[in-house]
Structure formats: C-alpha cells, structure tokens
Amino acid sequence: MEEYIEQRVDLTLFSEKIQLLRDQIASVIVGQEQAVDLVLTAILANGHVLIEGVPGVAKTLLARLIAQLIEAKFSRxxxxxDLMxxxxxxxTVFNMKTSEFDFHQGPIFADVVLVDEINRAPAKTQAALFEVMEERQVSVDGTTHRMGELYTILATQNPVEQEGTYKLPEAQLDRFLMKITMGYPSLEEEVAILERHHTNAKLIRLEDIIPAITCEELLSLRTFMSQVFVEPSLLKYIALIVEQTRTSKAVYLGASPRASVAMMQSAKAYALLQGRDFVTPEDIKFVAPYVLQHRLILTAEAEMEGYSPIKVTQRLIDKVEVPQ
Incomplete structure (x- = not known):
C-alpha cells in the first residue's frame, strides 16, 4: 500500500512537469491541443513523429518549440x-596534421532533430535515416556512432504539393511511431492568432523561452512507463485491432507487429499524460488512428471510392468489441 501511495505522489510531480510543458506551448501556439498531446505522447513513448499539414499551420514552430522546452540539443x-x-x-575527412581520417558529424547528430519537408528528398537520402530511426545509431565507413537516449526525429511534410516531392518508403513510414495531421484553426483560434500578431505584445520569441524540463528529467519521467498497468484483455484488444488491418478487404498492406507494440507504448504514455498509471480502452482508441494510418496501404478500389487511411482505420477500430 505504501508503494502505491508513493507512486501516486510521483505521478503528481510528473503531471506538474507535463502541465508546465503544455502551458508553455499554449503561450506560443494557439489551439492545436490534440497535436501537442500526441507529440508529447510520442516523445514519452520514445518514438519519432511525422507531422503533416498544409503550409502555415505551425508544424515547424511546434517541433522547434518542443525542442526548446526540453533542454535538449536541437538540429534542423x-x-x-539534391540532398545527399x-x-x-x-x-569522413582526411586530416593533414594527423595523417588520419576524421569523422565530421552531420546534422542528424542531436537529441531532437527536425526534418523539415521530409518528402522533398529522394529515396537514397531517405534510406540514410533507416538505421538511425530504428537502432538510434549511424554506421559510416565501418564505424558505429551511437545516439543519446532521448534521440527523437520530428519530421514535417506538406500533403498538398506534388511537384518536387517523393513518396516516403513504407519501411521508413513504419519507423514513425505516429503520424499527426495538423489542421486549420477554428474561427475563435484564428481571431486569437490575429490579436497576438496585431498587439505584438503577446508574441514570444523562441530564443526567450526558458526550458520547462531537462533531458535528464524527461528520461526519468520515461521510467514511469514500466509502471503503467495494462490488463491482458486490453493487450488482446490491441492485437484484434491490428489483425483487422490484415484481414480487411479495403487494405492491401496491413500493420506489422511493430504497430502493435507502438500502440501499446503510445496508450501507456497517453495514460500517463492524463495522470493515470493504468491504460483504459479509450486511451487505445485515441492513439490507434495516429499509430496506424501511415502504416496501411489501401487497395486501389478503396482509394477510388474515396476512402482515406484515417477513415479506414477508424472503421476497423469501431469493428472491434471494446473490452469491459
């Protein structure tokens, strides 16, 4: 009983840190609460995020802001x-003084890496991310360079423009824990944005933002993930949802076991963000569409009928009976 009470106290401290992060983000970005929650969920679950949205909805700003708030080494x-x-x-560059080859690190070496407009680079450059996204390491000229524990890639892409863009390989999409879509703000939110820009007083420069949490604190918060309770019936619920993607006539390529693990980890992280140390079916239903939508390839018939991966995913989730 004492252990349980102690854990609840720890969760209170956890909730305070997360609320501070949310408040700091809200002071810069109007609305987009759901996208913010999902990005925080993914970082807590030790996963990479693909953020999709039309130009001007604060995709890049959100990624930069989160890196600034977590006192982490940031790279863009x-x-x-033409990127190689x-x-x-x-x-690897030859050093004339030492007569040896020195490795000069690229921008991929950081704690939080923002990959802006990821779908603008060809397959050869996309493939360079495969190893670092999955194994958190880079192998160059036979030498392996390890990344830090926090290592997270936040990638953005514009779904509208087709000219000069490339389709992301399925193997790479599968390495993203979530794909989040940032939409347009509501009328009230748009007015609030205009008011901030009109007065200029409420605009906060990214450089002036004080970090809300350190790398070490975030990594210690991640240790709570192992304490989150998931009932066996909920594990089966996740497996049944993933199985639906493999048997559906609308889906050509279903989700892999990696998707099942991603769904469980995301549900645990989202439960923690809500201040709970146990997962509910609602947590799974909330994260599942974002974990699955980018991993599915629809059949030509489904696409011709106007179905989108998110629509199909939602239908498949609704088909599975929710455990009581």
Missing amino acids: IQFTP PSDVLGT
Missing part, C-alpha cells in the same frame, strides 16, 4: 531534392 535539416546521405549523416 531542410530536405531538398552524407549531407545528413556526416562525412
């Missing part, structure tokens, strides 16, 4: 059609 890579793998990973 602007993906372009060495521009991302780094290069």
Whole structure:
C-alpha cells in the first residue's frame, strides 16, 4: 500500500512537469491541443513523429518549440531534392596534421532533430535515416556512432504539393511511431492568432523561452512507463485491432507487429499524460488512428471510392468489441 501511495505522489510531480510543458506551448501556439498531446505522447513513448499539414499551420514552430522546452540539443535539416546521405549523416575527412581520417558529424547528430519537408528528398537520402530511426545509431565507413537516449526525429511534410516531392518508403513510414495531421484553426483560434500578431505584445520569441524540463528529467519521467498497468484483455484488444488491418478487404498492406507494440507504448504514455498509471480502452482508441494510418496501404478500389487511411482505420477500430 505504501508503494502505491508513493507512486501516486510521483505521478503528481510528473503531471506538474507535463502541465508546465503544455502551458508553455499554449503561450506560443494557439489551439492545436490534440497535436501537442500526441507529440508529447510520442516523445514519452520514445518514438519519432511525422507531422503533416498544409503550409502555415505551425508544424515547424511546434517541433522547434518542443525542442526548446526540453533542454535538449536541437538540429534542423531542410530536405531538398539534391540532398545527399552524407549531407545528413556526416562525412569522413582526411586530416593533414594527423595523417588520419576524421569523422565530421552531420546534422542528424542531436537529441531532437527536425526534418523539415521530409518528402522533398529522394529515396537514397531517405534510406540514410533507416538505421538511425530504428537502432538510434549511424554506421559510416565501418564505424558505429551511437545516439543519446532521448534521440527523437520530428519530421514535417506538406500533403498538398506534388511537384518536387517523393513518396516516403513504407519501411521508413513504419519507423514513425505516429503520424499527426495538423489542421486549420477554428474561427475563435484564428481571431486569437490575429490579436497576438496585431498587439505584438503577446508574441514570444523562441530564443526567450526558458526550458520547462531537462533531458535528464524527461528520461526519468520515461521510467514511469514500466509502471503503467495494462490488463491482458486490453493487450488482446490491441492485437484484434491490428489483425483487422490484415484481414480487411479495403487494405492491401496491413500493420506489422511493430504497430502493435507502438500502440501499446503510445496508450501507456497517453495514460500517463492524463495522470493515470493504468491504460483504459479509450486511451487505445485515441492513439490507434495516429499509430496506424501511415502504416496501411489501401487497395486501389478503396482509394477510388474515396476512402482515406484515417477513415479506414477508424472503421476497423469501431469493428472491434471494446473490452469491459
């Protein structure tokens, strides 16, 4: 009983830190609460995030802001059609003084990496991210360079523009824990944005923002993940949802076991964000569409009928009976 009470006290401290992060983000970005919660969930669950949205909805700002609030080493890579793998990973250069080859780290070496417009680079450059996203390491010229424990990639992409863009490989999409779509603000939120810009007084520069949490604190918060309770019936619920994606006639390629693990980890992290040390079916239903939508390939018939992966995912989730 004493252990349980102690754990609740720890969760209170956890909730205070997370609320501070949320408040700091809200002071800069109007609305987008759901997207903010999902990004925080993914970072807590030790996963990478793909943020999709039309230009001007604060995708890049959100990624930069989160890196600033977590006192982490931040790096930004602007993906372009002529970007080479060495521009991302780094290069080995001959040092005339020592007569040895030195490795010069690329921008991929940081704690939080913002990959802006990820779908603008060709497959060769995308493939350079495969190893670092899954194994948190980079192998160059036979030498392996390890990343830090916090290592997170936040990638953005614009779904509208087709010219000069490339489709992301399925193997790479599967490495993203979640795909989040940032939509337009509501009328009230748009008015609030205009008021902030009109007065200029409420606009806060990113450089002036004081970090709300250190890398060490965030990593210690991650240790709570192992204490989150998941009932066996909920594990089966996750497996049944994933199985639906493999048997549905609308889906050509279903979700992998990696998706099942991602769904469980995301549900545990989201439960923690809500101040709970146990997962509910609602947690799973909330995170499942964002964990699954980018991992599914629809059949040509489903696409011709106007179905989108998020719509199909939602239907498949609704088909599975919720455990009591």
